Amino acid sequence: MVDFARVQKELQECNRDFQVSGIKVMPKGEANLAHLLGTIPGPIGTPYEGGTFKIDITLPDGYPFEPPKMKFATKVWHPNISSQSGAICLDILKDQWSPALTLKTALLSIQALLSAPEPDDPQDAVVAQQYLRDYQTFLGTARYWTEAFAMTSSLGVEEKVQKLVEMGFPEDLVRTTLENVGGDENLALEKLCST
Structure with a gap:
C-alpha cells in the first residue's frame, strides 16, 4: 500500500x-x-x-x-x-x-x-x-x-485567463490555478470546476 x-x-x-x-x-x-x-x-x-x-x-x-x-x-x-x-x-x-x-x-x-x-x-x-x-x-x-x-507565450496565458474568466471564474483564482498546472488550460478548468 x-x-x-x-x-x-x-x-x-x-x-x-x-x-x-x-x-x-x-x-x-x-x-x-x-x-x-x-x-x-x-x-x-x-x-x-x-x-x-x-x-x-x-x-x-x-x-x-x-x-x-x-x-x-x-x-x-x-x-x-x-x-x-x-x-x-x-x-x-x-x-x-x-x-x-x-x-x-x-x-x-x-x-x-x-x-x-x-x-x-x-x-x-x-x-x-x-x-x-x-x-x-x-x-x-x-x-x-x-x-x-514546452513553452507558453504570455499572450497565450492572457487569452486562457480571459476565456476562463468569461466562464464565470474569478481572475485571481484563474491565474493561480493556471500557474499551478503549468498553463494547461484543460487541467486548470478541471481544477476550477472541482473546487
Missing part, C-alpha cells in the same frame, strides 16, 4: 521551494495521491531552456519501496526519453531506486538527465543516432520541440 502520509509530506517539501527549484508536484485528481503531475524547468544552457516539462507520475502500491513510474507528458527530443511514449531511461527509476529517494530527487535526476544525455544507453535510438552523428541538427530539433511543446 502506498504510504500516503509520506506522499503528502513529499508534495509539501517539493512545492515549498518551487521559487528556487522550479520543480512542482501535485495530484492529478483531487482525491488520488497515487497519480501525480510533476513539472520541471528545462535546464539553463541546454536546448530545453525556457521550457516547462510535465512528468506523469504513478505511484505503485509498494511506494516508497518500489520506484515511482514516471514518463514525460510533454513531448521532448532527447536520447534517453522516448519521443513517442515519453518513457524515461534512468537507473533510479528502475533498479537503482532506494526508499531514501523522493519524488523531488527523482525529478531533479530527470532534470539532470536533460543536461547530460547518455546516447550510449538510449531510450530512443533515432534521437541517439542524431545526437552522435549530427549534434547541431540534434540541438536544433530539441530546441524546436521545446518551443513547440
Whole structure:
C-alpha cells in the first residue's frame, strides 16, 4: 500500500521551494495521491531552456519501496526519453531506486538527465543516432520541440485567463490555478470546476 502520509509530506517539501527549484508536484485528481503531475524547468544552457516539462507520475502500491513510474507528458527530443511514449531511461527509476529517494530527487535526476544525455544507453535510438552523428541538427530539433511543446507565450496565458474568466471564474483564482498546472488550460478548468 502506498504510504500516503509520506506522499503528502513529499508534495509539501517539493512545492515549498518551487521559487528556487522550479520543480512542482501535485495530484492529478483531487482525491488520488497515487497519480501525480510533476513539472520541471528545462535546464539553463541546454536546448530545453525556457521550457516547462510535465512528468506523469504513478505511484505503485509498494511506494516508497518500489520506484515511482514516471514518463514525460510533454513531448521532448532527447536520447534517453522516448519521443513517442515519453518513457524515461534512468537507473533510479528502475533498479537503482532506494526508499531514501523522493519524488523531488527523482525529478531533479530527470532534470539532470536533460543536461547530460547518455546516447550510449538510449531510450530512443533515432534521437541517439542524431545526437552522435549530427549534434547541431540534434540541438536544433530539441530546441524546436521545446518551443513547440514546452513553452507558453504570455499572450497565450492572457487569452486562457480571459476565456476562463468569461466562464464565470474569478481572475485571481484563474491565474493561480493556471500557474499551478503549468498553463494547461484543460487541467486548470478541471481544477476550477472541482473546487
